[in-house]
Amino acid sequence: MTGADSTPAALSALDRPNSYIGKTVPRPNLDRLLQGRGLYVSDIELPRMAHVAFVRSPHAHAKIIRIDSSAARPMPGVIAIVSGDELSKVITPWVGVLSHLKGLKSASQSAIAIDRVCWQGEAVAAVVAATRAQAEDAAEHVVVEYEMLEAVTDMRTALDPATPIIHASLGDNLAFERNHDAGGVDQAFADADEVIEAEFVFGRHTGVTLEPRAVVADWNTAERRLTIYQGTQAPHMVQNIAALHLGLTEAQVRVVCKDVGGSFGIKVHIYADEMATYALAVLLRRPIKFVADRIESFNTDIHARDHRCKGKIGVKCDGSITAFEIDDLTGIGPYSMYPRTSAIEANQVVNLVGGPYVTRNYRARARVVFQNKNVMCQYRAVGHPIACSVTEGLVDLAAARIAMDPIEIRRRNLIADDAYPCGSPSGLRFEKLSHHAALAKLVSMMNYDALRAEQAALRTKNIYRGIGIASFIEVTNPSAAFYGVGGAKISSQDGVAVRLDPQGSVICQTSITEQGQGSEALSAQIVASVLGVSMDRVRVILGDTDNTPYGGGTWASRGAGIGGEAALQAAKVLRRNILEVAAAILQSAPEQLDIVDNEVVNANDRSPRMALSELGRIVYFRPDTLPPDIQPELMATRHFVPRDYPFAFTNGVQASWLEVDIDTGFVKLLKHWVVEDCGTIINPQLVDEQIRGGVVQGLGAALFEKCVYDERGQLTNANMADYLIPMACEMPDIDVGHVISPTKETELGAKGAGEAGTAGAAAAVANAVNDALRPFETIITEIPLTPQIILSALRRI
Amino acid sequence: MTNPVAISLNVNGERVEAHVLPRLNLADFLRDHLKLTGTHVGCEHGVCGACTVRVNGDIVRSCLVLAIQAHEANIETIEGLSDSGEISDLQAAFRERNALQCGFCTPGMLMTAQDLLKQSPSPDRDAIREHLSGNYCRCTGYQAIVDAIETTARMRVEGRP
Numbered sequence: 001m002t003g004a005d006s007t008p009a010a011l012s013a014l015d016r017p018n019s020y021i022g023k024t025v026p027r028p029n030l031d032r033l034l035q036g037r038g039l040y041v042s043d044i045e046l047p048r049m050a051h052v053a054f055v056r057s058p059h060a061h062a063k064i065i066r067i068d069s070s071a072a073r074p075m076p077g078v079i080a081i082v083s084g085d086e087l088s089k090v091i092t093p094w095v096g097v098l099s100h101l102k103g104l105k106s107a108s109q110s111a112i113a114i115d116r117v118c119w120q121g122e123a124v125a126a127v128v129a130a131t132r133a134q135a136e137d138a139a140e141h142v143v144v145e146y147e148m149l150e151a152v153t154d155m156r157t158a159l160d161p162a163t164p165i166i167h168a169s170l171g172d173n174l175a176f177e178r179n180h181d182a183g184g185v186d187q188a189f190a191d192a193d194e195v196i197e198a199e200f201v202f203g204r205h206t207g208v209t210l211e212p213r214a215v216v217a218d219w220n221t222a223e224r225r226l227t228i229y230q231g232t233q234a235p236h237m238v239q240n241i242a243a244l245h246l247g248l249t250e251a252q253v254r255v256v257c258k259d260v261g262g263s264f265g266i267k268v269h270i271y272a273d274e275m276a277t278y279a280l281a282v283l284l285r286r287p288i289k290f291v292a293d294r295i296e297s298f299n300t301d302i303h304a305r306d307h308r309c310k311g312k313i314g315v316k317c318d319g320s321i322t323a324f325e326i327d328d329l330t331g332i333g334p335y336s337m338y339p340r341t342s343a344i345e346a347n348q349v350v351n352l353v354g355g356p357y358v359t360r361n362y363r364a365r366a367r368v369v370f371q372n373k374n375v376m377c378q379y380r381a382v383g384h385p386i387a388c389s390v391t392e393g394l395v396d397l398a399a400a401r402i403a404m405d406p407i408e409i410r411r412r413n414l415i416a417d418d419a420y421p422c423g424s425p426s427g428l429r430f431e432k433l434s435h436h437a438a439l440a441k442l443v444s445m446m447n448y449d450a451l452r453a454e455q456a457a458l459r460t461k462n463i464y465r466g467i468g469i470a471s472f473i474e475v476t477n478p479s480a481a482f483y484g485v486g487g488a489k490i491s492s493q494d495g496v497a498v499r500l501d502p503q504g505s506v507i508c509q510t511s512i513t514e515q516g517q518g519s520e521a522l523s524a525q526i527v528a529s530v531l532g533v534s535m536d537r538v539r540v541i542l543g544d545t546d547n548t549p550y551g552g553g554t555w556a557s558r559g560a561g562i563g564g565e566a567a568l569q570a571a572k573v574l575r576r577n578i579l580e581v582a583a584a585i586l587q588s589a590p591e592q593l594d595i596v597d598n599e600v601v602n603a604n605d606r607s608p609r610m611a612l613s614e615l616g617r618i619v620y621f622r623p624d625t626l627p628p629d630i631q632p633e634l635m636a637t638r639h640f641v642p643r644d645y646p647f648a649f650t651n652g653v654q655a656s657w658l659e660v661d662i663d664t665g666f667v668k669l670l671k672h673w674v675v676e677d678c679g680t681i682i683n684p685q686l687v688d689e690q691i692r693g694g695v696v697q698g699l700g701a702a703l704f705e706k707c708v709y710d711e712r713g714q715l716t717n718a719n720m721a722d723y724l725i726p727m728a729c730e731m732p733d734i735d736v737g738h739v740i741s742p743t744k745e746t747e748l749g750a751k752g753a754g755e756a757g758t759a760g761a762a763a764a765v766a767n768a769v770n771d772a773l774r775p776f777e778t779i780i781t782e783i784p785l786t787p788q789i790i791l792s793a794l795r796r797i
Numbered sequence: 798m799t800n801p802v803a804i805s806l807n808v809n810g811e812r813v814e815a816h817v818l819p820r821l822n823l824a825d826f827l828r829d830h831l832k833l834t835g836t837h838v839g840c841e842h843g844v845c846g847a848c849t850v851r852v853n854g855d856i857v858r859s860c861l862v863l864a865i866q867a868h869e870a871n872i873e874t875i876e877g878l879s880d881s882g883e884i885s886d887l888q889a890a891f892r893e894r895n896a897l898q899c900g901f902c903t904p905g906m907l908m909t910a911q912d913l914l915k916q917s918p919s920p921d922r923d924a925i926r927e928h929l930s931g932n933y934c935r936c937t938g939y940q941a942i943v944d945a946i947e948t949t950a951r952m953r954v955e956g957r958p
Contacts (some may be wrong), residue, residue, distance in 0.1 A: 026892050027895065030892045030900075033903055034879070034892060034897065034900070034903060034907070035835065035888070036876055036879065037835060037876070037877035038900055039834075040834075040901065042834075042839075043828075043834040058804070064958050090850060133818075145808070208933075209899075209935060210839045210901040210902050210933060210934070210935055211839065211899070212839075241865075259900060261901030262898075293841060294840045294876075449948065515899055516898030516936050517898065518895075519899075522949060650901055685895050686893075689938075692938035693898065693937050693938045694938075696938030719842060719844075719935070720840045720842065720844035725935075727929075727930050727932075727933060727939075728926040728930055728932070729929070729930040730925075733940055734938060
């Protein structure tokens, strides 16, 4: 934690003796995972449970002429073989649009394809059998006759009149277009001394969660109730959607989420095969388990990025940036995903480009087109890596053109730290950011001048190292502005209930979810700090729609900022209630008492008055001894949603130091630095690890990860040997530092940190590669930066 | 070769007799037959390392080994290593350093880390990263894992608990 400053600002209810806020404490219950004794969905078994395997389309676009399952039905273990048509009697189709994304259109999608398949991997039939192996055996004997249709694969020609229209009813292949024009862009370019243009190309990649998507759906026909065990980030969203399309009330659906083997946005969506699994459970009146295998994961987990973005920047000789302009194109597969839609990433790109900088002149167009490839949707740091790479790539091109140092051009253009609150030309509102403080800290952490000297010295020995800088902003703590206003039944508020039990232990039920980020830890830290109990007394319950308050879950860096504030406020109420009861018992006044180390103490000298376990004993078992006018309430619930700002923006800056082997085209990452500002830090270690993990996901996109499709829409590298992922031996150590600007919208002051690492990592690497290759007068604006790309740019192949 | 075959093996110190189909891999046998679900299945083609177990003392990808190949073998899984206390220091270091997030790769990581530390008591960071190069972790970015293994190695060499 080089350069880390983990001291939070003073906090009323949190700035207490033995507070856990701002402290590195181990996450509760890690031993369960360390001993292999977690409970992931893939581990769950229920009585009478059957397994489903899906027959999937080998074609990107085809009519389904006939499905013949006669050879498969008599095979061992087979329980049922169900087509899309048959399943449609149980579950209704959906359309992935939201009203606040004006003009967004998509076609009706079914749980299992009916009549036509639109991407390679779309399910055409479900085979249910006693074991997964038997289901797969039988699936191989389901004969599907297809009539091939022309596949639309290249987003650049998707809108051409000669290109077939994937969904005739939509009229064209354009899902969404957004245009934005702020300030005086044409004049600003005219006023610039230099105008630089480039096209940035981003590979389509995917999340590769180590545990694939998995669901067990259990319909109890006597209770008329469906229990869904699923690795999801948003249990209440799944409850709502499952109920809606199965014709049930939400009360008839319970969603349980135990341990989740990685999410990163992959598991925040509603997938057709998961909907099919819910429907099969209802249809067959038994528990059905679906666990995607790795090929299914590559072909059906949402993909992300896949943008081609033309960018333009104007700059004066003194380094001032006069304007940004972008024209972004992205292909999202054949359907907009449900229910969050596939227009959000392009929309974010428009929102975020130029975001760290002062210029008010900004023009943008984003177009989102349909293709016959796997669906694309929100994945960690939605839109941020695109916007950051385009913005920071342009800024570096401008700096190089006017021969200015990359740090200096940023110093001259980043929004001043005392300029807040302020807005961006795309309409974002910033409460408080710290670009300059972050940049100064980064320069110091990385010893910038020494690195530059080292770089120059090595160049004389034909060793090509580069430094890349990337400033960024990050969307966190989303309010209803993200989804709710568009009509999605996705909660932006979260709730926490805290309860003191007789032995002085605390139960905390929260609607945020855990996928390893530390939701459980931060909830326990906050509750324990406010209540004055030790953390090991707090048990956190999450991921169960029957047993937590209603809320959004964990996505878009909202857990700490929103769920954490709800925990803080609920704990404050419980603390007050405890002190009122204690005052009655002790014939004192609440304000004269405090709770420290699991005991009620005198506020003035902390002398012990009563253990919480004694208070619990009296309240629960001897209430007859309490004064007659006292009704203790040792459970308290509070909810929270941001209202002042639609999003709590954070900021930061990253730097990459790397070496390019100009003979092989390989890039060796030597070191990476991040300084970010997520406001109040609840647990410095957890924040730093979120940043590091996020950076490595961005580094994967920068160097390795790409879903390679051929011209027929076939995914050619749908396995972990051919789709390259970052492994330990290729990754650098990452130093993380912080600037702390708490949001004033909450008492806690926490903003999110989940996207920051991913937001800027690829931009920093791309800038560093270009910096390394500067002697060769070549510029690369495409990721992943494979040896082939680099050697081509060097004209060596 | 489609009829069940009798196998007899030792799993975490317990004698196990079973009839298994020849095609059943060891990972599925451990998980589905013995309910030892700490061995995770991530890719089923030998790349991700989540299913790493010890067979006769060597770490292997249990998705690439057939259950019948484990006949008369001595198998150790994360549950066995946890209960014996063999890796309690490594587990403690992972906990203190937050060297796991979702935890799905963790059993395989611990298996691989212990394998390294048995072969090489004082590996440097590059050697640790190299030895882990067949174990995929999407959450941590690896640095915390490398730190935890480095700490454990140092403490073992210094003879600290």
